[in-house]
Amino acid sequence: MNVNGTVAEGFEPVRDAFVRNFEVLGDRGAAVAVYRDGHRIVDLWAGTKDVDGTADSAPWEHGTAQIVRSATKGVTAAVVLLLHQRGLLDLDAPVGEYWPEFKAAGKERVLVRHVLTHRAGLPVLDSPLTPEETLDPLRGAEAVARQAPVWEPGADHGYHALTYGWLTGELVRRVTGRGIGDWIAEEITGPLGSDLWIGLPAEEAGRVGRVGRVESDSGTGTGTGTGTGTGTPGNAGGLRSRPKRSIAEAYDDPDSLTRRAFAAITPFPDQNDPAYRAAALPATNGIATADGLARFYASLIGEVDGGPRLFTPGTLAAARAEESAGPDRVLVIKTRFGLGYMLHGSASPYLDTGSFGHPGRGGSLGFADPESGIAFAYVTNGFRKTVTADPRAQALVRGVRAALAA
Numbered sequence: 001m002n003v004n005g006t007v008a009e010g011f012e013p014v015r016d017a018f019v020r021n022f023e024v025l026g027d028r029g030a031a032v033a034v035y036r037d038g039h040r041i042v043d044l045w046a047g048t049k050d051v052d053g054t055a056d057s058a059p060w061e062h063g064t065a066q067i068v069r070s071a072t073k074g075v076t077a078a079v080v081l082l083l084h085q086r087g088l089l090d091l092d093a094p095v096g097e098y099w100p101e102f103k104a105a106g107k108e109r110v111l112v113r114h115v116l117t118h119r120a121g122l123p124v125l126d127s128p129l130t131p132e133e134t135l136d137p138l139r140g141a142e143a144v145a146r147q148a149p150v151w152e153p154g155a156d157h158g159y160h161a162l163t164y165g166w167l168t169g170e171l172v173r174r175v176t177g178r179g180i181g182d183w184i185a186e187e188i189t190g191p192l193g194s195d196l197w198i199g200l201p202a203e204e205a206g207r208v209g210r211v212g213r214v215e216s217d218s219g220t221g222t223g224t225g226t227g228t229g230t231g232t233p234g235n236a237g238g239l240r241s242r243p244k245r246s247i248a249e250a251y252d253d254p255d256s257l258t259r260r261a262f263a264a265i266t267p268f269p270d271q272n273d274p275a276y277r278a279a280a281l282p283a284t285n286g287i288a289t290a291d292g293l294a295r296f297y298a299s300l301i302g303e304v305d306g307g308p309r310l311f312t313p314g315t316l317a318a319a320r321a322e323e324s325a326g327p328d329r330v331l332v333i334k335t336r337f338g339l340g341y342m343l344h345g346s347a348s349p350y351l352d353t354g355s356f357g358h359p360g361r362g363g364s365l366g367f368a369d370p371e372s373g374i375a376f377a378y379v380t381n382g383f384r385k386t387v388t389a390d391p392r393a394q395a396l397v398r399g400v401r402a403a404l405a406a
Helices: 012-023 069-085 112-116 137-146 163-176 180-192 202-207 245-252 257-262 274-278 290-301 313-319 391-405
Strands: 004-007 029-036 039-047 324-327 334-337 356-359 365-369 374-380
Touching (some): 004 012, 012 029, 012 039, 012 391, 029 391, 039 290, 069 163, 069 313, 137 163, 180 290, 202 274, 290 365, 290 374
Antiparallel strands (some): 004 039, 029 374, 324 334, 365 374
16 A cells, blocks of 8 residues: 655554555545644545545545545534634523524523533434535524424433534524634634635535445444444454444434434435535535644644644633533434533544544544644545444554554
């Protein structure tokens, strides 16, 4: 495997894991980036730009970007927290204070905090949207405003796989008057110099490869990606890849909250469609380079190349303080959430207990670990069946952990 890029001395275990992802775990095209104390220490890429590429196809290059699915949620969460940090949004205010139409159907007591912590009781839509309807962010906002909660808001938690984007996106629009993609470009990624978008600009479309489903060459199986919590090696991916029966049944049952949450858009859009990529879906369709996503996380916890730190110490502490934990009513497995971020745990192991970030269904991952100064991102064009902890991303995380322990 021809791997391009650089690795700082001592972080060779990350490169070794990256090579093995192609040789054993079925990666077709991917990149990984790691920052430490605001400086890039790992920047690797390999394979083809398109998941269905051949040896003669366009190679993955340093500037190649890919859709990162739910890893988008970590970027979206930062917008809401930054608005709170600036005094423009109260996390403990009812959503309806900013968005009056949202009060319908018994949602008067849904708080902004509930939205970020997956406690709003709104993971599903009784009337799912079509792919065409999702291109207009107002249609999604109108749909969740009409929707009645499926549990008492604040009483429990369950992953808002798709509705999270419409909830947060409309809050940002109501508070700022701007679409969330524009706000991110103007307030975060533009000043930071980070290649990351929610709503891909037309001039950047040529950098993005085709994505699709892949399976492991190792024959270890696929599933929900439930993890060990510490990244301890077990099978080839270091994680249990086959789902428990209860989890598999939840995904198979059309009436379960699990199935319905992921079917809030039916059928799910073609992620290679230029119109889908150009739209702004703050839960699912962010597009980034590995370096762009890692650089974003690095900026949350410290200065990056001399630039300003985004989160104050208070905002950082709030972002990674546990707000929801235990059996997830949608994902079925146990999950932990802070304010918009999935926290280190069995569902999505990062470096250590203080790490916070967000995985993307099928592979991608971005997170930060303030104690070690590490910011990490992995992006791929090949999606597996994993939901929260992909074996390829986890192998790379173990590589970082090994380097830090050496």
